[in-house]
Amino acid sequence: MWPWGHLAVGYLAYALLRRRSGDYPTEHGTVALAFGTQAPDLVDKPLAWWFALLPNGRSLAHSVLIAGLVWIVVLAVARRLGQREVGAAFVVGYAFHLAGDALQPALAGNVADLAFLAWPVLPPVVYDGPGSFVGHFLGMELTPFLLFEFALVAVALACWVRDGAPGTARLRAQFG
Template sequence: MWPWGHAAVGYLLCTLWLRARYGHRPTAGVVLPLAVGTQFPDLVDKPLGWTLGVLPSGRAGAHSLLIALPLLVVLWWHLDSRHGRTAVAGFALGYLSHLAGDGIYAVFDGEVLYLGYLLWPVTPLPPYEESAGILAHFAAAEVTPHLLLEVGLFVVATALWLVDGAPGLRVLGQWCMRQANAAASTLAGR
């Protein structure tokens, strides 16, 4: 699954869960960690596998439930405030939806051996098209029904995010402004 597909699935699951369980739309406190969680396994494994050669694949370490579940338990235990737990819940939903999203096509195609990454290193890694790097991976992309489905999901998720009030956008913008002001102050002081 492509990054926008992971983001879309994560947001759709999040908003459906919050609306069904609590009767409210997502907030920045859950959406921002959710966004990070939906990309986290690839942000860890792709550079370590494709660029540095530390992992045997771009879908190995952080894609394994044997890594993900203990990490999520430690985060849940360590961030025990209400806001911390909200953030961990968002991150966990994004992270776990990423792992499921990477296996969904294999499940539909009946190729369950392609789910080996979920229990790596106990189970062997599935054959997986490796890349010379993230830019090469994007450059090699082909328009397929799967890609079009993910783009469609992204459009739907983005529309729903906008209907929900674009949660997280203002907080992210404020953070960016603080960073820009801090950088400008540092440069002015030189």
């Protein structure tokens, strides 16, 4: 899944969870959520593609074993700081990033391609294609899954605007 797809899925999940409790997405929660939706790729892709420290761009931070530890630490720190909702928003974003990356292989029935979720217990998945950000963008193809991501972005954007564009208050105050 592309970064915008992760952000869209994460925001829709976060907004739905907030509404179920009678609330709306908050400023700080939305920022934490946005960071959480990108965190696994911000760790794994540079460490794999730039520094060759990981086997691929879906390994360490994409593993539910490591993610679980990150989530525990984030929630504990957030609780200690009195920012439980912010910590929870980060965890929602991170969890839905992993779910988003698992969706396409799961739908295709490629169970072996889900091994990244249990790295390093399971061996790393071997991916075809370029090992760089630029290479991936240049190789992007308009597939049904990519169109699905764009549709999710449109729905998430409409929801975010309807929610009052949370996460942008500081920017609006400075440039508004």
